[in-house]
Amino acid sequence: MEMIVGVSTSFSAAHSIPGHYKCGRIHGHNFKVEVEVAGEVRDGMVMDFFDLKKEVNEIISKFDHTLINEIIEVPTSENICVHIYNELKKKGLKVVRVRVAENDDKWAEIRL
Numbered sequence: 001m002e003m004i005v006g007v008s009t010s011f012s013a014a015h016s017i018p019g020h021y022k023c024g025r026i027h028g029h030n031f032k033v034e035v036e037v038a039g040e041v042r043d044g045m046v047m048d049f050f051d052l053k054k055e056v057n058e059i060i061s062k063f064d065h066t067l068i069n070e071i072i073e074v075p076t077s078e079n080i081c082v083h084i085y086n087e088l089k090k091k092g093l094k095v096v097r098v099r100v101a102e103n104d105d106k107w108a109e110i111r112l
Helices: 049-060 077-090
Strands: 002-015 027-040 095-103 106-111
Touching: 002 049, 002 095, 027 049, 027 077, 049 077, 077 095, 077 106
Parallel strands: none
Antiparallel strands: 002 027, 027 095, 095 106
């Protein structure tokens, strides 16, 4: 049986959106990241939550306390979301959702 499991974590970073009238200035967020993966239930679980969170944290640790523009040219929440999704796919995970939220009421999400 296939099932979905997920984890959430966060990081703090600064960014600016080139050419944006307001967000073109360097500013920071406490970004929240949620990831869901799908897989067959084996030995009672799809994937150990600890292992999934470790994989996600390995990717987002590159963003934590940085200027994200040094990593992603146009570091919108959408582009950060795509970056995280692509990195998780490279690790062989069957990713079904990635959400990157700048705060409680603004986010970008990939949902498959």
